[in-house]
Amino acid sequence: MTALQEVPAQDAQAPAVVRREALHFALRNGKLVTGLAIVLFLLLLGLLGPVLIGGTPNAYGTRPMQPPSGEHWFGTTTFGQDVFTQFVHGLRTTFAVGALGGGIAAVIGMLVGFVAGYRGGLIDEALNMFTNIVLVIPTLAVLLIINAYLGVRSVGAQALFIGLTSWPWAARAIRAQTFSLRTRDFVDLARLSGANTWKIITREIAPNMSSYLFMTFILLFGGSILIASSLDFIGLGPTEGISLGLMLQNANQWSAMQLGLWWWFIPPGAGITAVVGALYVANVGLDEVFNPKLRET
Amino acid sequence: MRRYFGRKLLVYGLTFFVAVTINWMVPRFMPGDPVSSMVARTGASNPAAAETMRVYYTGLFGLDQPIWQQYFNFWATLFQGDFGISIWAFPTPVSEIILGAVPYTLALMIPAILLSWVVGNWFGAYAARRKALDNAVLPIGYILTAMPYMWLAVLLAWGLGVVAGLFPVAGGYSFSTRPNWSWDFFLDLLHHWTLPFASLFLAALGGWAIGMRNMIIYELESDYSNYLSALGAPQRLIRRYAFRNAVLPQITGLALQLGVLVAGALVTEIVFSYPGLGSLILKAIQNQDFFLLQGTFLFIVLGVLIANFIIDIVYVVVDPRTRAGMAGAQA
Numbered sequence: 001m002t003a004l005q006e007v008p009a010q011d012a013q014a015p016a017v018v019r020r021e022a023l024h025f026a027l028r029n030g031k032l033v034t035g036l037a038i039v040l041f042l043l044l045l046g047l048l049g050p051v052l053i054g055g056t057p058n059a060y061g062t063r064p065m066q067p068p069s070g071e072h073w074f075g076t077t078t079f080g081q082d083v084f085t086q087f088v089h090g091l092r093t094t095f096a097v098g099a100l101g102g103g104i105a106a107v108i109g110m111l112v113g114f115v116a117g118y119r120g121g122l123i124d125e126a127l128n129m130f131t132n133i134v135l136v137i138p139t140l141a142v143l144l145i146i147n148a149y150l151g152v153r154s155v156g157a158q159a160l161f162i163g164l165t166s167w168p169w170a171a172r173a174i175r176a177q178t179f180s181l182r183t184r185d186f187v188d189l190a191r192l193s194g195a196n197t198w199k200i201i202t203r204e205i206a207p208n209m210s211s212y213l214f215m216t217f218i219l220l221f222g223g224s225i226l227i228a229s230s231l232d233f234i235g236l237g238p239t240e241g242i243s244l245g246l247m248l249q250n251a252n253q254w255s256a257m258q259l260g261l262w263w264w265f266i267p268p269g270a271g272i273t274a275v276v277g278a279l280y281v282a283n284v285g286l287d288e289v290f291n292p293k294l295r296e297t
Numbered sequence: 298m299r300r301y302f303g304r305k306l307l308v309y310g311l312t313f314f315v316a317v318t319i320n321w322m323v324p325r326f327m328p329g330d331p332v333s334s335m336v337a338r339t340g341a342s343n344p345a346a347a348e349t350m351r352v353y354y355t356g357l358f359g360l361d362q363p364i365w366q367q368y369f370n371f372w373a374t375l376f377q378g379d380f381g382i383s384i385w386a387f388p389t390p391v392s393e394i395i396l397g398a399v400p401y402t403l404a405l406m407i408p409a410i411l412l413s414w415v416v417g418n419w420f421g422a423y424a425a426r427r428k429a430l431d432n433a434v435l436p437i438g439y440i441l442t443a444m445p446y447m448w449l450a451v452l453l454a455w456g457l458g459v460v461a462g463l464f465p466v467a468g469g470y471s472f473s474t475r476p477n478w479s480w481d482f483f484l485d486l487l488h489h490w491t492l493p494f495a496s497l498f499l500a501a502l503g504g505w506a507i508g509m510r511n512m513i514i515y516e517l518e519s520d521y522s523n524y525l526s527a528l529g530a531p532q533r534l535i536r537r538y539a540f541r542n543a544v545l546p547q548i549t550g551l552a553l554q555l556g557v558l559v560a561g562a563l564v565t566e567i568v569f570s571y572p573g574l575g576s577l578i579l580k581a582i583q584n585q586d587f588f589l590l591q592g593t594f595l596f597i598v599l600g601v602l603i604a605n606f607i608i609d610i611v612y613v614v615v616d617p618r619t620r621a622g623m624a625g626a627q628a
Contacts, residue, residue, distance in 0.1 A: 269448030277443030
């Protein structure tokens with residue numbers, strides 16, 4: 001619980017009453033607290049697990065196809081690999097792809113959305129057209145082509161390409177929000193006082209939709225994880241190391257289902273579902289904290 | 298309305314152009330040399346044979362010509378419907394292999410997408426502002442949207458296929474039969490189709506239900522709803538109006554979700570070894586069959602563009618504001 005309280009605690013130090021009110025509602029919001037607790041638990045497991053357990057995730061063991069036991073918590077694969085070791089390493093990769101891919105997509109989405117929404121006119125037209133084009137192209141299909149031609153695939157490259165292709169909806173949403181803010185009085189005032197575009201966007205517009213931006217990032221984070229797991233499953237995952245998607249791919253490739261090795265394919269899928277689902281639920285909670293209209297009673 | 302369709306068609310045209318350009322660019326500008334990897338894969342140990350193959354493949358890609366000419370040649374062959382020859386199923390043309398797989402993918406995707414959209418919207422609209430139902434629909438919806446498509450497919454295949462033995466878990470039809478126009482074969486197809494369909498349907502269902510629920514709550518808070526209830530209109534009527542307004546963003550959402558749905562269908566097919574485009578992609582990747590992979594890519598892009606256009610037409614039919622030239626859907 002200590003780790004849980006640390007995140008909102010940073011807000012509490014700010015003097016603003018609004019922040020303290022947000023914290024008040026944040027700590028009392030069941031969805032936010034539960035979602036964050038699950039995400040933080042899995043994050044810690046992914047960060048600390050590999051350190052505590054040691055060993056390499058793909059090392060072959062001597063006891064293949066063991067069901068879960070005290071020695072192998074999640075059992076072993078057909079090659080004797082320990083599923084729990086793979087799971088904690090995979091969690092780490094999953095969070096890395098989510099943070100990197102979601103982060104890159106959020107940065108591009110914000111840049112395009114802010115500039116298009118604030119500048120308007122021809123720049124908006126051009127950026128909007130560009131956004132629509134990237135939006136219509138099926139992301140996974142593009143990633144398939146790119147990754148198939150990459151000889152050596154790393155987690156970083158995977159996250160980079162996911163980030164480069166999954167930003168359009170975020171850009172559209174941020175553009176719409178910026179559009180509604182740009183005619184407000186305080187923005188006019190900043191413009192009159194001679195602030196340049198960059199300063200107005202970072203000082204006036206972005207802080208006024210910070211909660212919205214944060215929630216966009218969470219959705220992009222979850223989306224990146226799901227896309228990465230699909231890529232891994234098709235066989236275009238990282239060439240080295242392990243991820244939850246790769247575990248599913250291995251299980252499917254070596255017929256874990258037909259052999260009845262349920263402990264091989266249940267944990268990785270459950271891990272992805274838990275991370276993404278908890279993020280979505282926490283997002284709904286955040287929405288309620290920031291938007292009084294949505295709060296229950 | 299002409300302007301609306303004009304804009305849409307321009308975006309789709311440009312998208313196709315960009316997709317073809319990506320398709321042309323990736324093999325040429327990615328690190329690594331596809332020609333040498335293809336030569337290496339054939340395992341020609343004799344240097345003279347390897348050199349002959351290198352020359353053959355270079356000529357096949359047209360890599361010995363200037364870049365701009367390669368690009369125009371690429372478009373020219375494309376318009377002749379020539380996607381190259383598959384390496385995995387040599388010497389069948391790629392277009393023939395893809396056309397054989399497309400019906401399976403469409404038979405899986407179209408019913409699953411449409412049904413999940415209709416049923417999901419219905420559930421969501423019904424659950425909104427009904428405490429007990431909402432508390433059930435919301436968590437289930439979130440779990441379903443967070444689930445990777447392939448995991449749900451694996452769970453269904455394992456539970457209903459392997460353990461319960463109710464459904465086959467691999468292939469589009471029994472391995473002992475050949476495709477023919479008999480009633481038995483149709484039943485066999487249906488039997489194999491059920492699980493992949495159910496998996497796709499369920500995975501997509503949650504997102505629609507949640508989206509609809511949120512839209513209905515939003516609509517029920519709007520002025521016209523408050524006005525109607527102040528007039529004493531029955532709740533049923535207000536909900537019906539709310540539903541009509543809430544469906545519009547859901548139609549746009551369907552267009553936005555197409556890419557995700559296609560991706561979901563591809564991995565679902567891989568789990569069930571269903572003989573559609575997903576399994577083709579898997580084979581292309583496993584066999585380093587780049588022609589097949591690139592052909593499939595273009596087919597998928599084309600399919601998504603056509604589907605987008607159909608959704609645009611439906612939107613115009615459903616939303617009268619777009620027809621009157623008023624602010625309705627934005628291009």
